Amino acid sequence: MWGSTFVVVKDLVQDLPVADFLAVRFALAAAVLAILRPKSLRLTRQHLRWGVPLGVVLALGYLLQTQGLRTTSAGTAGFITGLFVVFTPLLSSALFKQRLPRGTWWGVALATAGLAALSLQGWSLGIGELLTLGCAFAYAVHIIGLGAWSTPSNAASLALVQLIVVSVLCGIASLPGGLTLPAGRDQWGAVIFLAVFATATAFLAQTWAQAHMSATRAAVVITFEPVFAAIFAFGFAGEQLTIRTVIGGALIVAAMYLVELGPRHSADGRIQRLEA
8 A cells, every 4th residue: 555655645745735635634543543543542641742743753754755756766665665664674773773684784784785876966866755755764664663652452552643743743744834725536536546545554554553563573574565656656656667777676676685584583573562
């Protein structure tokens, strides 16, 4: 589902301001989740204590990614966003004092080479690629936070708080120019698709799943997102499949699996939980 969003969002943000679009998308998603899971409305202080910072990080990630899509291709954005899989164990190691295996560093090297192949313009990265790289870092922080704080009993409420926080923050960001709503059936159809399936449903599933698995295990499950982003971009949006894209994408996907599949039995494959 998330792999398909790059193409849809890239088209939308050509006509809609980024913050305005995200405010509407996440407000609708929060309403859908509240309807599907009414018990999620029973919010406690703990839900707010954990959900608000997660929502802030998530909002930052989406603002950076969506703004980046204005100036980079959907396929490239998908692969760069996928670098959160490499950032996750690096940040986890720093936060929880875990020693990283040698394979992780090889993965970082491969990911850096893949990013260069996809994004270097001369000797510098384009602004769209830099913004998307910041998004990948924010997503890694978000995954680690979910792995530490999500439980089976609080998944729906925690997801709801995050969606509301993203909507509120993006709504505030849209105030200077006034909130611009989608116009016409096509734009509303795209926003509703994103809100219901790629936001409410997907984040509820992720929040619940991360109550049962470590952050690094969750990250590897999402590694096919950039692959599907590239498939949709090249198959449905008519983006050109270049040698650089193939090489860069292959290097990043290889880095994801090298980083995530190796530490199944090591400390890097686990995440400390912070319920206490």
